[in-house]
Amino acid sequence: MPTPAPPPVATREVWTPTALARLVHDLLEDALPPLWIEGEISNLSRPASGHLYFTLKDAAAQIRCAMFRPRSSSLRFRPGDGMRVLARARVSLYEARGDFQLIVESLEEAGTGALQRQFEELKARLGAEGLFDAAAKRALPRLPRRIGVITSPSGAAVRDVLSVLRRRYPLVEVDILPVPVQGKEAPPAIVAMLAAASRARRHDVLLLTRGGGSLEDLWAFNDEAVARAIRASAIAVVSAVGHETDFTIADFAADLRAPTPSAAAELLVPDRNDLARTLGHQRRRLDQLWQRRFDMRSQRLDHLLARLNSQRPQARLAHGEQRLHQLHARLVRSARHALERRHERLANLQRRLHLRAPATLLAQRHERLHLLARRLRGAQAQQLERAMARLGQLARALHAVSPLATLERGYAILLDGDSGRLVHSIAQVTPGQRLRARLADGELPLRVEPRPPVR
Known part of the structure; x- marks a missing residue:
């Protein structure tokens, strides 16, 4: 291979x-x-x-x-x-x-250190803008009719708030405005609820609250948008977040910071026991004022009645009529005496003229005497008419102030049926008592009926 x-x-x-x-x-x-x-x-x-x-x-x-x-x-x-x-x-x-x-x-x-630094930075920046100024804080209503509680409906804070409100001031209406109070979704939900409540103007005051927790748990209330929404609210806002030692940006932006939710409820409404004591004191004071005014008016009425009785218009009218008659009699006597003196003088003149004057002179003197007699009678008549007119004026003036004139206008005077004393208050009469009503043309017998029960 x-x-x-x-x-x-x-x-x-x-x-x-x-x-x-x-x-x-x-x-x-x-x-x-x-x-x-x-x-x-x-x-x-x-x-x-x-x-x-x-x-x-x-x-x-x-x-x-x-x-x-x-x-x-x-x-x-x-x-x-x-x-x-x-x-x-x-x-x-x-x-x-x-x-x-x-x-x-x-x-x-x-962790906590970073969050704390962010908290301090945001607090300093918003404080420099004037968002926490005391002059911008609004006063809370003394007696709120309706409170809006912005919180989690399932938290312990809302139970504490409702318990204190029911105990202290049961008259107040409470609306739970539900929002998440922890997590990323909490700040936008709180901002939206504050804006909606402000537009509705249904509540007298708003309470923004939740229970205690760590700094991370409470961080939704250190959000800048939440702080600005609190200040933009048209309704006063109370903040109660966490425990007494916890502080959030919402606490500084709110109109009032409460250390706990329960303390916030106590600050929002008065204690009904204190209100009851105050109302009792005011009622006693009002009764005293009315009694004092009634006593003063009764005293003034007694004084006026005493003045009226002292002036005695009927007696003054009778005295005026008597004086008018006396003046008329004096006037008649005076006129008669004057006329008699004139007639005597005329007779003397006639005798003297008859003895000393021729018939023509005597006739002239006689005619002059007749003329003087007519003038004297005319003067006497005019003086009598003026005296009668003056008497009529005095009579009308006395009649105007007389109680009888008041009776002629439809009024009546109540008198006790037995003693005849004047009745000027319901406190002087008892059921079944007999009374007399003095009218312009007579008297009516009356009897006091028992007061019907109040339904």
């Missing part, structure tokens, strides 16, 4: 460590984009150059990391061994030693 030909010798490609390291370096950086990685810092080193070198590890693996000075100088916290961090980094290879490593571009505290 012929001897087979030997196989051709393959050409071997030989790499240098530098070339291979360069190839791996390029493959890693081209294949893997920048990524986020979370782990625990160990072996942290801070050389004079300002760079940071450390290992990022978890329970099963570790990776070397480098963060160069331009990036490390802008950190807002001081990293340390054992600290859990979240890093944004590029996957690379340190060619000089062939070590796989991460080039860290940004670094922040992981």
Whole structure:
């Protein structure tokens, strides 16, 4: 058999460590984009150059990391061994030693530390905008008729709120406005519910609440959109999120922050026992005021009645009539005496004329005497008419103020049937008592009937 030909010798490609390291370096950086990685810092080193070198590890693996000075100088916290961090980094290879490593571009505290830093940054920014200013806070209604509770309908917070409201102020109406209070879907749902309640204007005040939890559990209430929706609400908002030591951005944006849901319910409504005491005090004060006013009016009525009795219009009218008769009699006597004196004077003149004057002169004097007599009688008649007119005026004035004139207008005066005393209050009469009603043209006998029962 012929001897087979030997196989051709393959050409071997030989790499240098530098070339291979360069190839791996390029493959890693081209294949893997920048990524986020979370782990625990160990072996942290801070050389004079300002760079940071450390290992990022978890329970099963570790990776070397480098963060160069331009990036490390802008950190807002001081990293340390054992600290859990979240890093944004590029996957690379340190060619000089062939070590796989991460080039860290940004670094922040992981978990609660990162969230707390975000909380402080958002709080400072919104505070600088004036979103938390005390001057923008609205006063809560003293006696709300309807409260909207924005919360999870299945949480413990809503049961606590309803229990306190029923105990303190059962008159208030409560609407549960259901929203998720945890997770990514919670902030947009809370914003939408706040906006809907604000447009409806159905409630006097809104309560945004949930029970306690970790910072991550409460993070929906640290959302910027939720804070701005609270301030944009046309209705005052009370925030009660978590326990007494928990603070959220919603607490600062709300018109009032309550330490717990139960405390919020106590702040929103008054205690019915306090209201009952206040109403009782106000009622007693009102009764006292009405009694005081009644006493004053009764005293004034008694005073006016005493003045009326003291003036005695009927007696004044009788006295005026008597005086008018006296004046008329005096006037008649005076006129008679004057006439008698004139007649006597006339007779004297006639005698003198008859003795001293001729017949013609006597006739003239006689005629003049007759003229004077007629003028005297006319003057007496005019004076009598003026006196009678004055008497009529006085009579009409006395009649206007007389109780009899009031009776002629349809009014009546009640008198006790036995004693004849004036009755001016229902407190003076009893069922079955006999009364007399004085009218303009007579009196009517009356009897007080028992008051019918109030239905």
